[in-house]
Amino acid sequence: MPICPVCEYRSTEWKEVAGHLYSLTRKSDATHVMWLNRNLTIKEVDVEKLSEMLEEFFSIRGELSSWIREKFIQKFYGENPHPFILAMQKPNRAVLLGYVIEHQHFLKNWVKVLSEIIFKTDEDDVVKYELDNINVEYFGYNGKPSHYELLLRMGESLGMPRKEILGYSPLPSTKTAINTWRRIAIERDWVETLAAMHSLELVADKTLRKYGAKMHYFNEAILTSNDYPQEVKDFLREGYEADQSHAGEALTLVDKYSKDEERVQVTVLRSFDAFAKYLTARLERAMEFDSKVILQ
Ligand SMILES: [Zn+2]
Numbered sequence: 001m002p003i004c005p006v007c008e009y010r011s012t013e014w015k016e017v018a019g020h021l022y023s024l025t026r027k028s029d030a031t032h033v034m035w036l037n038r039n040l041t042i043k044e045v046d047v048e049k050l051s052e053m054l055e056e057f058f059s060i061r062g063e064l065s066s067w068i069r070e071k072f073i074q075k076f077y078g079e080n081p082h083p084f085i086l087a088m089q090k091p092n093r094a095v096l097l098g099y100v101i102e103h104q105h106f107l108k109n110w111v112k113v114l115s116e117i118i119f120k121t122d123e124d125d126v127v128k129y130e131l132d133n134i135n136v137e138y139f140g141y142n143g144k145p146s147h148y149e150l151l152l153r154m155g156e157s158l159g160m161p162r163k164e165i166l167g168y169s170p171l172p173s174t175k176t177a178i179n180t181w182r183r184i185a186i187e188r189d190w191v192e193t194l195a196a197m198h199s200l201e202l203v204a205d206k207t208l209r210k211y212g213a214k215m216h217y218f219n220e221a222i223l224t225s226n227d228y229p230q231e232v233k234d235f236l237r238e239g240y241e242a243d244q245s246h247a248g249e250a251l252t253l254v255d256k257y258s259k260d261e262e263r264v265q266v267t268v269l270r271s272f273d274a275f276a277k278y279l280t281a282r283l284e285r286a287m288e289f290d291s292k293v294i295l296q
Contacts, residue, residue, distance in 0.1 A: 002054070003262040005269060006035045010262075018051035038273065064261050065251035068195065068268055069211055072202045075272050076279075077213035084279040085203075087286070087293065088218040093158050094293050096232060098286030100155035105170040106278065107148050109178045110197070111138050116185035117193050126194065126253055150235040157231035171285055177278035180270060188267055191257045195264045196271035198250030203275075204239040205247050 002017045003010050006024075011017050024032040040053050060067045076082045087095045114130045121127060140146040145153070155165045170178065185193045202208060204217045223233050223240070258264050286293040 001262060003058075003266060004032075005039070005058075005266045006032050008263070008266060014055040015047065015051040018047050018054055021054070022047045022050055039269065058262065058265060060261060063255045064195075064258055064264060065255050067265065068199045068251060068254070069202060069208075071269070072199060072272065073208060073211055073213045075276065076203065077208060077215065081214060082276060082279050084283050085215065085217060087283060089215065090219060091222075092290060092293075094286040094288075094290030095283070097155065097158055097160060097289050098282040098284070098293075100151055100158070100160070100165060101168045101285050102170060102174045102278070102282045103151055104148070104165065104168075105174055105178065107137060107151065109181060113181050113185040113193065113197055117190045117197075120190035120193075123257065126190070126257070129249060129253060144238075147235075147238060150231070150238055153231040154229075154235040157229035171281045173277045173281035173284065177274040177281070180274035184267055184271065189260075189263070191254060191259070192264050192267040194250060195254045195258070196267050198247055198254075199268055200271065200275050201247035201250070206240065207248075 001010055001012065002014045004017050004020055006021075009017065009020050011020075021032055021036065025036055040050075040057060045053070076085060084095075091099075111134045114134055118127050118130050135141055137147045140149065152162050152165060156162055181197065184196050188196075206216065209216065217239075218236055220240075222228055223237055225233075254264065283293055
């Protein structure tokens with residue numbers, strides 16, 4: 001059912017939603033204008049055209065998970081890949097340190113939000129999936145260190161003591177992004193939270209190029225290069241090997257349990273915006289170590 005992606009005003013027709021969005025943007029309502037500019041167009045269009053664009057944007061061909069994957073690629077790997085992903089094609093020490101310092105906060109919040117999904121759901125396969133994920137992220141498995149531990153080791157290998165890494169507070173952009181995800185976890189249905197969080201794991205999904213992504217999350221040559229410490233390769237390889245199944249499995253659960261697809265779509269888009277902001281924060285932090293890491 002047609003939905004306003006900002007305030008969730010609902011109608012039986014996209015034309016009515018378009019009229020609603022149109023009149024609010026004419027009144028310069030900041031959140032509606034921002035959504036429109038970020039997702040559809042920065043040019044002014046009439047209601048008729050807007051209605052067509054909205055319908056096209058939200059139409060699901062096949063499964064909801066295909067729509068999520070397609071939008072993720074458009075936003076992060078499309079014509080203009082996110083600047084952090086561009087930086088990861090040849091990351092220097094500053095970029096990797098920016099990654100480590102901000103990501104520790106992301107990972108701590110990650111497991112908290114997943115716990116909220118567990119708290120809210122009655123589905124055993126979802127509980128098990130989330131517990132496995134928390135385990136891998138925070139405790140490690142089969143004797144392997146956790147992602148969190150691998151991240152800290154990467155930082156140490158770049159010459160920053162663990163104590164110093166842990167002493168950093170998150171940058172404001174990271175904090176804002178984290179607050180968005182916390183709000184989603186508390187206020188929205190667990191399926192929406194599941195979709196919002198695990199679709200982010202698509203970022204490192206190896207198979208994304210099959211669906212049209214222009215590049216991978218990082219240049220895979222790093223994994224065999226002698227220019228990077230082993231700990232950097234260990235951290236990147238872990239995500240490279242794990243997140244493909246993570247994101248894919250979670251999206252299958254989203255397809256299985258979603259009842260209100262439009263609400264899931266709207267929440268996922270919010271999560272993508274937060275993620276873009278958060279990835280930028282990693283670069284902002286990197287600039288403290290190398291002012292030539294340029295934000296685009
Ligand atoms: Zn609205």
